[in-house]
Amino acid sequence: MIFARIKIYVLFLMVFGTTLGFAQATQKNLQDYLDMAAKNNPGLKATFNDYLAAMEKVPQVGTLPDPKVAFSYFAQSVETRVGPQKWKASLSQAFPWFGLLKAKKDVATNRANAKFEVFQNRKSNLFFEVKSVYYNNYYLQRAIAITKENIAILKIFKNLSLVKIEAGKATIVDVLRVELELNDLANQLALLKDQKAVLQTKFNNLLNRDVNLEVVLPVDLWQEELPFSEEALLAEIYKNNHALKSLDQKIDAFNNQAILAKKTGLPKFNIGLTYVNVAENPLSTAFDNGKNAFAPSIGLRIPIYRNKYKAMLKEAKLLKVSATSEKKEKENKLNTLNKNLIKDFKDSNRRITLNAKQARIARKVLDVLLTSYSTDAKDFEEVLRIERKFLSYQLAYQKAITDKNAAAAFINYLLGN
Numbered sequence: 001m002i003f004a005r006i007k008i009y010v011l012f013l014m015v016f017g018t019t020l021g022f023a024q025a026t027q028k029n030l031q032d033y034l035d036m037a038a039k040n041n042p043g044l045k046a047t048f049n050d051y052l053a054a055m056e057k058v059p060q061v062g063t064l065p066d067p068k069v070a071f072s073y074f075a076q077s078v079e080t081r082v083g084p085q086k087w088k089a090s091l092s093q094a095f096p097w098f099g100l101l102k103a104k105k106d107v108a109t110n111r112a113n114a115k116f117e118v119f120q121n122r123k124s125n126l127f128f129e130v131k132s133v134y135y136n137n138y139y140l141q142r143a144i145a146i147t148k149e150n151i152a153i154l155k156i157f158k159n160l161s162l163v164k165i166e167a168g169k170a171t172i173v174d175v176l177r178v179e180l181e182l183n184d185l186a187n188q189l190a191l192l193k194d195q196k197a198v199l200q201t202k203f204n205n206l207l208n209r210d211v212n213l214e215v216v217l218p219v220d221l222w223q224e225e226l227p228f229s230e231e232a233l234l235a236e237i238y239k240n241n242h243a244l245k246s247l248d249q250k251i252d253a254f255n256n257q258a259i260l261a262k263k264t265g266l267p268k269f270n271i272g273l274t275y276v277n278v279a280e281n282p283l284s285t286a287f288d289n290g291k292n293a294f295a296p297s298i299g300l301r302i303p304i305y306r307n308k309y310k311a312m313l314k315e316a317k318l319l320k321v322s323a324t325s326e327k328k329e330k331e332n333k334l335n336t337l338n339k340n341l342i343k344d345f346k347d348s349n350r351r352i353t354l355n356a357k358q359a360r361i362a363r364k365v366l367d368v369l370l371t372s373y374s375t376d377a378k379d380f381e382e383v384l385r386i387e388r389k390f391l392s393y394q395l396a397y398q399k400a401i402t403d404k405n406a407a408a409a410f411i412n413y414l415l416g417n
Contacts, residue, residue: 029216030134033207037130040208044126047119054112062105067093068272077279084279092272092297096263103260110253114246120416121242126206128413132406133203138217139402140196143395147189150391154182157383160374174380181384185391221401223352224408226345227415234338238331240416247327254320261316265309270299334414341407341414348404355397362390 038044070090077084158178164170204211228236238244276293303309369383 027222029218030131033134033203033215034127034130036207036209037126038123041126041206042208044119044122047115047122051112051115051119054108054115057108058105058112061108062101064096064101065094067091079281084281086277086279088274088276090272090274092270094301095269095271097266097268100260100263100266103256103263106256107253107260110249110256114249114253117242117246117249121246124242124413124416127417128409130203130206131409133199133206134215134217135221135402135405135409137196137199137203137215138221139398140192140199141217142221142398144189144192144196146391146394146398147185147192150387151182151185151189153387154178154185157370157387158182161380164373169376170380177381177384181388221398221405223401224405226342226408226411227417230342233342233411234335237334237338237414241330241334241414242416243330244327244334245416247323247330250323251320251327254316254323257316257319258313261309261312264312265303265306267303268301270297270301272297272299337414338411341411345404345407345411348400348407351400352397352404355393355400359390359393359397362386362393366390 068091070092071087072089073087074085077086079085158175161170161174161178165172165175200215201211203215204213226233274295274297276295278292366383366386369379369386373380373383
């Protein structure tokens with residue numbers, strides 16, 4: 001009997017002795033995955049190409065309209081003093097008011113820059129998703145390992161109960177209680193494995209690679225910290241958040257659109273040159289007989305109907321007001337998010353400390369109860385209850401680390417990292 005008690009105690013220490021260890025884990029694998037996602041994710045590629053397409057709009061709107069060339073042939077020659085006109089050709093070029101083309105380019109550039117910030121925001125969000133799924137994959141990996149360890153311990157309890165039954169110091173009820181616990185843990189283990197398979201697929205899809213590839217995870221997860229002090233965090237978010245930067249570019253675009261509306265309502269110039277081919281008149285003695293003619297011209301297009309241009313200017317101003325209000329609304333939401341994330345981060349830190357402490361205490365209590373049960377077969381129900389508590393503290397400890405890192409990852413997303 002003493003040998004059985006010592007054997008169980010040794011196995012107990014082997015299984016649980018290193019559960020709460022803090023092994024150093026490298027972050028290199030996660031960084032490699034982030035680089036892979038940035039390179040391969042199709043959604044990110046689509047957003048980047050959308051930005052590139054918007055940039056191609058700048059040279060389209062920043063150039064003069066194409067020159068106009070015309071050719072006319074006189075079916076019946078027009079007789080003049082110096083000879084009959086055979087045909088004529090003209091070339092003309094329209095010129096907008098000074099600064100109009102620049103205003104168009106500025107509007108197109110602002111809109112392209114807004115799309116670039118959308119791309120950057122999409123990339124930051126992708127990085128958050130990769131990190132979040134990575135951390136949850138880690139949690140499920142540890143949850144599976146911890147559950148297996150607890151199943152192994154319960155099997156030891158079961159064997160001990162059988163020994164006690166043979167010695168007449170326990171009843172079959174103890175074995176059946178262990179069976180109930182084992183069935184519950186077996187079901188929980190199956191669910192954890194299914195969840196991990198789903199997350200592995202999600203993770204690999206974010207990286208746009210084979211969904212069957214294993215995700216390399218650390219043995220123990222490091223703990224992320226806030227990149228700035230709590231007081232400075234909100235100001236940094238307002239400064240660096242890509243969604244806010246995109247709205248800033250939209251506001252600048254509407255400012256330039258107002259300038260464009262004003263300049264569109266100003267006169268436009270047209271400069272041209274007409275060449276007339278003149279044949280010689282055999283009856284004329286003029287010194288310029290048969291001399292071809294050149295006719296330069298200049299025109300002015302005056303925008304008389306002003307309602308259109310007034311509406312364009314009013315539209316730009318209203319859109320600016322709308323974008324400004326949208327930015328304020330976004331800042332308010334970011335403020336709330338920031339407060340909530342800091343709360344979650346602090347709560348995770350407290351839960352890490354609490355569950356580590358609780359798990360150590362539960363392990364000591366379980367050790368004492370197990371020794372007592374090995375001696376006189378008492379308090380077996382309490383042994384199982386504390387074992388369940390020990391399992392829950394272990395899982396809660398790992399979940400707290402995962403939640404802490406997820407909160408830090410989301411804060412980094414808001415910071416545009």
